[in-house]
Amino acid sequence: MPTEEQIKIYTPNGTKKLIALRGLPASGKSTVALSAVKAFPGVIARVNNDDLSTSLFGKTFISELKNSAGLFRNIRFKIITELLKEKQIEIIIIDNTNLTAGSIKDLEKIALDNNLEFIIDDSFLSVSTEECICLLYT
16 A cells, blocks of 8 residues: 555656665565556556566566666666657656666666656565565465
8 A cells, every 4th residue: 555655756746757666576566556557547657677577578587588687777778768758658667676776877867867856765675574475475
């Protein structure tokens, strides 16, 4: 369930935003992101590496690829770039478990170059490992 702060962050208000969500698997990142997209269709867009991987390769982790991290970074960049061309898109949400410092810097640069507000939502890091494990296996 989104917090009051998250509702404020994820509600379109005329300001273009790029929001990066970080947290353990099953901590609620995708649930919040999908809720926001469903609440504001055509205004909020979501980019998720697991969904991209499943769509392209039929599974979420591709150990056979030598440079899967680089591949998905490039795909994510291209998708964000294309979404920014759509005037009605106000918020782009990136919800991935493993957003590295390098990925955050890449996203921050995209935001800066495109005059977007850049938000890192680390609230999902407060969800305990035990709770995430329970959610994954129930």
